[in-house]
Amino acid sequence: xxxxxxLVLFSGGQDSxxxxxxxxxxxxxxxxxxFDYRQRHSVELRCRTVFLAKLREAFPGWAAxxxxxxxxxxxxxxxxxxxxxxxEQEIGFAASxxxxxFVPGRNLVFLTFAGAVAYRRxxxxxxxxxxxxxxxxxxxxxxxxxxxxxxxxTLGLDRPTPIETPLMxxxxxxxxxxxxxxxxxxxxxxxVEETHTCYLGDRTHQHAWGxxxxxxxxxxxxxxxxxxxxxxx
Ligand code: ZN
Numbered sequence: 001x002x003x004x005x006x007l008v009l010f011s012g013g014q015d016s017x018x019x020x021x022x023x024x025x026x027x028x029x030x031x032x033x034x035f036d037y038r039q040r041h042s043v044e045l046r047c048r049t050v051f052l053a054k055l056r057e058a059f060p061g062w063a064a065x066x067x068x069x070x071x072x073x074x075x076x077x078x079x080x081x082x083x084x085x086x087x088e089q090e091i092g093f094a095a096s097x098x099x100x101x102f103v104p105g106r107n108l109v110f111l112t113f114a115g116a117v118a119y120r121r122x123x124x125x126x127x128x129x130x131x132x133x134x135x136x137x138x139x140x141x142x143x144x145x146x147x148x149x150x151x152x153x154t155l156g157l158d159r160p161t162p163i164e165t166p167l168m169x170x171x172x173x174x175x176x177x178x179x180x181x182x183x184x185x186x187x188x189x190x191x192v193e194e195t196h197t198c199y200l201g202d203r204t205h206q207h208a209w210g211x212x213x214x215x216x217x218x219x220x221x222x223x224x225x226x227x228x229x230x231x232x233x
Contacts, residue, residue, distance in 0.1 A: 003162065005029040006125040007118040009110055010069075012048030014210070014222060015129030015167055017195045018175055020055070021182040022166045023127045024062040031123060033070040033114050037106070038078030043203055045071070047196040054194055058186050070117050077109055107140035108149060115153040115161055124162070126153075131167045131175075143168055172225020197222045 008023045010016045010032040023030045034048050049069075056063035081103045107130060114126050130141040139145060146163050153161035167175055180188050191210070196203070198212030198219050205214055209226035212219040 003027070003124040005123045006031075006127050006164070007114055007121065007123040008032050009114055009126065009128040010034055010048055010052075011129075012044040012046075012051060012195060013129070013197050014179075014191055014195045015131065015175060017051060017191050018179045018182070019127050019129045019166055021062075021179065021187055023164075024059070024065055025182055027125070028065060029067060029123070030065050031067045031070065031121060033072065033117055035072050035074045035077075035110055035113070037074040037081075037103070043201045044196045047194055051190065051194040054190055058190060059183065068121075072113055072117075074109065074113070077103065077106065081106075105140070107138075107145070111146075111149045111153070111163065115157060118161070119157050119159070124160070125164055126150075126161065127164045127166070129167050130165045131170065133167075133169055133171045171228075172221050173228035176225055176229040 004027055006023045006027045006029075008016065008020045008030060010020050011034055020030070020032065032048075032052065034045065036042070036045055039045075052066075052069055056066060107128070111126060111128070114128075118124070118126055128146070130143075130146060132142055143165065146165055146168075150161055150163045153163075166178070170178065176188070179191055183190075192208075193210070195210065196212075197210065199216040200213045202213040202219075203211045205212060207214060207223060208230075209223050212222065214220075214223065
């Protein structure tokens with residue numbers, strides 16, 4: 001059976017924006033889901049609404065395929081996690097060797113809620129921007145974890161629940177390139193202007209690659225990827 005509908009995990013960041021464009025090229029019916037877990041960079045949540053509105057304007061063909069947006073309140077996740085993304089805490093490495101920005105269980109919870117919403121909405125696939133390639137080493141971004149989660153949802157919901165991760169093996173430069181391939185300069189400009197990546201939620205400093213503090217690990221990655229992509233293009 002060909003899968004024609006999908007629910008995209010859309011955070012308001014660069015990666016999930018590219019995933020959304022990827023899904024809109026591939027599926028006839030697409031909806032989006034986002035999560036408020038009291039992230040420090042909650043500016044991301046405002047960006048996602050603006051990005052969705054401007055995407056509809058700029059790409060009428062995609063707008064026809066793009067349905068409802070679901071924003072889920074997961075404040076409880078912020079309550080149980082003590083991390084640099086949910087508390088005023090320095091961004092570095094924890095004793096586990098993982099970055100202090102790692103929110104334990106985050107993607108597992110996100111995907112489970114996404115599975116539930118997709119079930120209710122009759123959407124067949126889940127699409128997420130998880131990626132193994134870059135620095136983070138988040139264990140819940142590994143393809144193995146995603147495969148296990150897909151199996152869990154397929155069993156637990158008693159229907160096939162594939163999870164597509166188009167960025168899994170791409171680096172940030174390749175992610176910019178994919179955005180360009182999917183939606184050209186119009187999409188790249190929209191990603192630069194209206195998506196948010198910076199861990200500190202900085203929207204006051206503007207760079208060629210978008211807004212951000214320019215020095216946190218997320219900004220560095222986004223900026224370096226941009227420079228590499230522009231350099232090799
Ligand atoms: Zn930053």
